[in-house]
Amino acid sequence: MRLFDQLVFNRQLFMRHRVRTVLLLLAVSIGVASVILLTSLGEGARGYVDREFSALGNRILIVLPGRKETTGGGPPIYGASPRDLTLEDANALGRIPGVLAVAPIIAGTTTIAHSNRSREVITLGSTDAFFTVRQLNVGMGRLLSARARTEPLAVCVLGVKVKRELFGSRRALGQWVRVGDRRMRVIGVLEERGESLGLDMRDMLVIPVRTAEQLFDSPGLFRILLDIAPSADSDKIQEQTLRVIRKRHDGEEDVTVISQDSMLAAFDNILATLTMAIAAISSISLLVAGILIMNISLISVSQRRKEIGLLKAIGASSRQIKQLFIGESLLLISMGSALGISVAFALIFVFAGLWPSFPLQPPTWAVPAALLVAFGTGLVFSIMPAKRAAALDPVLALRGLQH
Amino acid sequence: MIKLEAINKTYQVGGSPLRALCDVSLQIEPGEYLSVMGPSGSGKSTLLNMIGLLDRPDSGRYWFDQVATEELNEERRAHLRGENIGFIFQSFHLINRLTAFENVELPMMLAGQPVKQRRSAVTDVMAMVGLSDRASHKPNQLSGGQLQRVAIARAIVMRPRLLLADEPTGNLDSHSGGEVIDVIEKLNQDGITLITVTHDQQLGDRARRHIRMVDGMIDSDHNAHIKGSNIKSSQTKISDIKSVDIDSADTEDKKSDDATI
Numbered sequence A: 001m002r003l004f005d006q007l008v009f010n011r012q013l014f015m016r017h018r019v020r021t022v023l024l025l026l027a028v029s030i031g032v033a034s035v036i037l038l039t040s041l042g043e044g045a046r047g048y049v050d051r052e053f054s055a056l057g058n059r060i061l062i063v064l065p066g067r068k069e070t071t072g073g074g075p076p077i078y079g080a081s082p083r084d085l086t087l088e089d090a091n092a093l094g095r096i097p098g099v100l101a102v103a104p105i106i107a108g109t110t111t112i113a114h115s116n117r118s119r120e121v122i123t124l125g126s127t128d129a130f131f132t133v134r135q136l137n138v139g140m141g142r143l144l145s146a147r148a149r150t151e152p153l154a155v156c157v158l159g160v161k162v163k164r165e166l167f168g169s170r171r172a173l174g175q176w177v178r179v180g181d182r183r184m185r186v187i188g189v190l191e192e193r194g195e196s197l198g199l200d201m202r203d204m205l206v207i208p209v210r211t212a213e214q215l216f217d218s219p220g221l222f223r224i225l226l227d228i229a230p231s232a233d234s235d236k237i238q239e240q241t242l243r244v245i246r247k248r249h250d251g252e253e254d255v256t257v258i259s260q261d262s263m264l265a266a267f268d269n270i271l272a273t274l275t276m277a278i279a280a281i282s283s284i285s286l287l288v289a290g291i292l293i294m295n296i297s298l299i300s301v302s303q304r305r306k307e308i309g310l311l312k313a314i315g316a317s318s319r320q321i322k323q324l325f326i327g328e329s330l331l332l333i334s335m336g337s338a339l340g341i342s343v344a345f346a347l348i349f350v351f352a353g354l355w356p357s358f359p360l361q362p363p364t365w366a367v368p369a370a371l372l373v374a375f376g377t378g379l380v381f382s383i384m385p386a387k388r389a390a391a392l393d394p395v396l397a398l399r400g401l402q403h
Numbered sequence B: 001m002i003k004l005e006a007i008n009k010t011y012q013v014g015g016s017p018l019r020a021l022c023d024v025s026l027q028i029e030p031g032e033y034l035s036v037m038g039p040s041g042s043g044k045s046t047l048l049n050m051i052g053l054l055d056r057p058d059s060g061r062y063w064f065d066q067v068a069t070e071e072l073n074e075e076r077r078a079h080l081r082g083e084n085i086g087f088i089f090q091s092f093h094l095i096n097r098l099t100a101f102e103n104v105e106l107p108m109m110l111a112g113q114p115v116k117q118r119r120s121a122v123t124d125v126m127a128m129v130g131l132s133d134r135a136s137h138k139p140n141q142l143s144g145g146q147l148q149r150v151a152i153a154r155a156i157v158m159r160p161r162l163l164l165a166d167e168p169t170g171n172l173d174s175h176s177g178g179e180v181i182d183v184i185e186k187l188n189q190d191g192i193t194l195i196t197v198t199h200d201q202q203l204g205d206r207a208r209r210h211i212r213m214v215d216g217m218i219d220s221d222h223n224a225h226i227k228g229s230n231i232k233s234s235q236t237k238i239s240d241i242k243s244v245d246i247d248s249a250d251t252e253d254k255k256s257d258d259a260t261i
């Protein structure tokens, strides 16, 4: 039997069973469209995160004390507790070519109080470089000056939320607050801004690093932020950072360096995995479509017993009968897939118009994957009805409806 | 052309075996016209399905054109059936969603023949059964006699050499039955081998060879050659129909040709 003839034959069949055909087309197209749309959603989220990261503008390296990687085996025999990162380490890192700014950070929690109000607050001890590296702007007053790198000045900069809770709508600039057991003058309030890299800057207090050293009575840094030049090679600077630290720490490489690039890569990774998980879940709808095709094909086989018997009597072989039934499913799936893909892309197009800041973008593999699953399930689930049809005894099939 | 040797077919009915065919041996030459008669359940249809390669015997041998059919696989049997054997059923078995033309075209389509060849062959056989003007009609727009003639057209469109008719007039009134018989007898006169299963004595008598089956066995098998001319003259009783124009001189020639083959 020629392919064209089979297409004509199937078309006649579809025309005859319109409701059934439309139902199956719908099932397949919904499955295909949902795979494409949902993966587009995942991919869109990834694109969104990418853009948020690159909107940060600068590139940051973060140096943490202690090694993150575990190399397996037992606990290390000596050098178990890492050395502290010190301000001197930070200054040494600042001399690496390609590093634009170094922001050492000491972190802790203190009580901040003004008149009769007080609260616990996360306190960061740092320098003027901190604001540059983290791209924080001043809302009122001024930020820490270069003197904060070396002198334990009794000044502080408040996050907006802290300011609001202590001062309400009253003026905070120039006021004295009590931080731990010290008195400090408020010199500035940060501009309102959301979370940035996991820290809510609205709910923070920033003081000079030397002041924090005294306040927390510890020379150990919480971390060091390096702002690296846009032209610099992040990996190379990462290596140099480790070399500098090794030299300063008697050959121990007891820090971890995280690059913004690797963080982005981690996000990318998570979202890509998520997208694939979504794809797998939405494939279930294609599985359902496959099962629907199987059921309807089985019904069709029993309804068309007489026809199958006849086809055999006029020379159709079992193989041809099988081919007819599988071809019918594949044709339905082709049409359903085409419909599903069109609908999905139409919706993506409409969506892009309505919500341009979050562009849905199907990953390149979405369409092939959806088609693969659609045809795979279609094939698997049409084999059984096709086999049943092919195995029909023509004599019985003809007699059964001869009554 | 056809040679059956000790064919047996047993069905299990409610646990006990039922012998539908019992050591049936039969030889049929090309161009013969057989009628198979006998009481209901005597195995007539089973025999016909066996000859038509729709069914396989439990034991015994069947040669079709010297080909031992029991050795063929399903694929080859289907091919042999499609090329050489035409079926006509009591209940027509036309596909309702297809037009008369498309129904007739179906065997050629399954055989993978090109459209042009199909078109001319279908047009020819539709004319032969007198239904040229009904080609685009669907089965539900045709009468019983017309339906059976469409089925005949479908059975012969592949130019088979054997035509098997299982009670071809069983669902028809005598008038349309006559039309149908006329058509298939004309085909026989043109050389096709014809086997008709029937309960209608009158129809059975028209054949040149009569087989009577009882309980799965061939009870009697005799030629009615001598009476042939008598039957021919009485033909007008059933078939005074115009649909087929038989050039009798021509067919007589053909018949004698066939007899010598």
Ligand SMILES: Nc1ncnc2c1ncn2[C@@H]1O[C@H](COP(=O)(O)OP(=O)(O)OP(=O)(O)O)[C@@H](O)[C@H]1O
Pocket: A396, B011, B012, B013, B018, B019, B020, B039, B040, B041, B042, B043, B044, B045, B046, B047
């Ligand atoms: N598939 C089957 N399963 C069980 N028994 C069957 C089957 N096919 C036929 N038979 C039995 O075999 C016997 C012969 O059947 P067959 O159809 O050949 O009879 P028939 O001579 O054509 O009868 P009728 O004149 O009623 O058509 C019957 O008793 C029938 O019941």
Ligand SMILES: [Mg+2]
Pocket: B044, B045, B046, B166
């Ligand atoms: Mg019968």
